[in-house]
Amino acid sequence: MRTSRFPLNTVKETPADAELMSHKLMLRAGMLKKLGAGLYTWTPLGLRVMRKVEAVVREEMDRSGAMEMLMPTVQPKELWEETGRWQKFGGQLLKIRDRKEQEYCFGPTAEEVVTDWARSELRSYKQLPLNVYQIQTKFRDEIRPRFGIMRAREFLMKDAYSFHADQASLDAEYQNMYDTYARIFTRLGLKFRAVKADTGAIGGSASHEFQVLADSGEDAIVFSDGSDYTANMELAEALPPAGNRPAPSAELKLVDTPTQKTIEEVSAFLKVDPKQCVKTLIVRGERGLVALCLRGDHEINETKAAKLPELPGESVLADEGEIWKAIKCKPGFIGPVQLPADMPVIVDRDAAALADFVCGGNQAGKHYTGANWDRDARVTSVVDLRKVQVGDASPDGKGKLDIARGIEVGHVFSLGDKYAKAMGASVLDQTGKQVTLLMGCYGIGVSRIVAAAIEQNHDERGIIWPAPLAPFDLALLPLNMAKSEKLKAAAEKLYAELQAMGYQVLMDDRDLRPGPMFADAELIGVPHRLVLSERGLDAGTIEYKGRTDADKQDIPAAQIMEFLKPRIRS
């Protein structure tokens, strides 16, 4: 490719609304152009990179035995009603109508469509197991799209679905996909971890997330320093504290805390450790208000709270009005002592291990000291409710937990019969009996990987592509080519030779000064750079520099191909 014929629109200034480095660099390099909130045009440069990601994903999926297919992005409402997700998927589901007022959605995922296909195509256990995948545009109407293509509304995803007659077959395919994903992310040159995850809205029994490690990641990954335990924050269990709760030794006393509402303020004012305080959150579930109690230094894990039998379905923090109606008290002074008799009091295991603690007094400007469970405060149940913290004991008993940030680029789910049952997808087994299909589903965020790779690989000059993702293998920069016929001829000759080797070459024939040429090649992250100059021609050398090399080196022109061969995979 010649730069004179390639729309290379690099800019020096960073667009104002970009925050993440990957977003800034993709805009500066001219890979993306925003069309609307969470909607992006991929330029020829950007698309070259995304196609590279796709190629690796496709190759490894094919190698795993899965088969590519393609389903529509627009999906009829009726299918989504069969699984109940027309309602349950919520606002993320973009609903649309055609000219006949028929309702459709723009597919955020394709379980319904693929299960519909399977129930009409699959008749016998002999056709199983089967794994089909597609690489297709998805749309999720995110409440707040941000970070460029990292959390876009329209994005490219590889989604695979497997079908099985028995659990052993599903388990084997789940492992096969897990291994395939590990191969894909390794080939893409990404540093990643597979972590145990909650099954969330998709549902099912087992699940792993593949997280690319990056400080800017939106997800917290928990791992042990003493074993191979990993989990995402939602799932990571906080072990119960060792030892029994001490017996009460203090009197329950109501003390004045005129303006102190937060744990920090109260603990500083009363000169007690936040670890000796209990915070109480009032949550509204479908069956009314519920009190959740945590130790002062701990944070609620909403995913764990959502699994409580007292909080089926959706729940949110109660607002001031509701709380006032139930307790006659404003948030900030709420505690577990003397709550209404019909309000469940769910206590985290660490909070439940406290004696003589500080908590809200259930009246403005008051807190209790010397409070004790059972004696002063009713306990409905004791559960694990909190987010784990750095230094907590690992749930497997080996080592301590640490927390890193990650970007979710892949997710594997063992779905069981959830969708097949709802949609009546079954086959005949060996004994002639109808059996409901078991399914797995396996997603990779193809467009997100492009951003994740940049988060992990960049410097102050721009992007540093892992070789398999680079839009071009090497940049050929002839300096002041317009001034020298000799140089021009040499550049054209070398350009042709490099292409004949199978390399994807970007030759800069724009007749720019050297500075901008170097800057562009570095910004767009081309891994290898060759510079041709009069000086080099006279000396019989070509200059080479790798994107991450500290120094350039002069290579005898006759040996350049031999020099490049081990460095560039054609």
Added chain:
RNA sequence: CGGGGUGUAGCUCAGCCUGGUAGAGCACUACGUUCGGGACGUAGGGGCCGCAGGUUCAAAUCCUGUCACCCCGACCA
């Protein structure tokens, strides 16, 4: 959905308070000089000042409404 903010040239922004017919830098075009790390000069092209009403002799500027986008929060493969 709650809170905050911004819409002026392809990009980054000034002008708005105090109304008088639109600016800078980058990018783009032409010519000249320059030529190994984002050069310089000269001359150009490019804007319904988000949209719709209103006030006024006169609106980018004041008022009302509306739309879009961004940030923080809650939510989420």
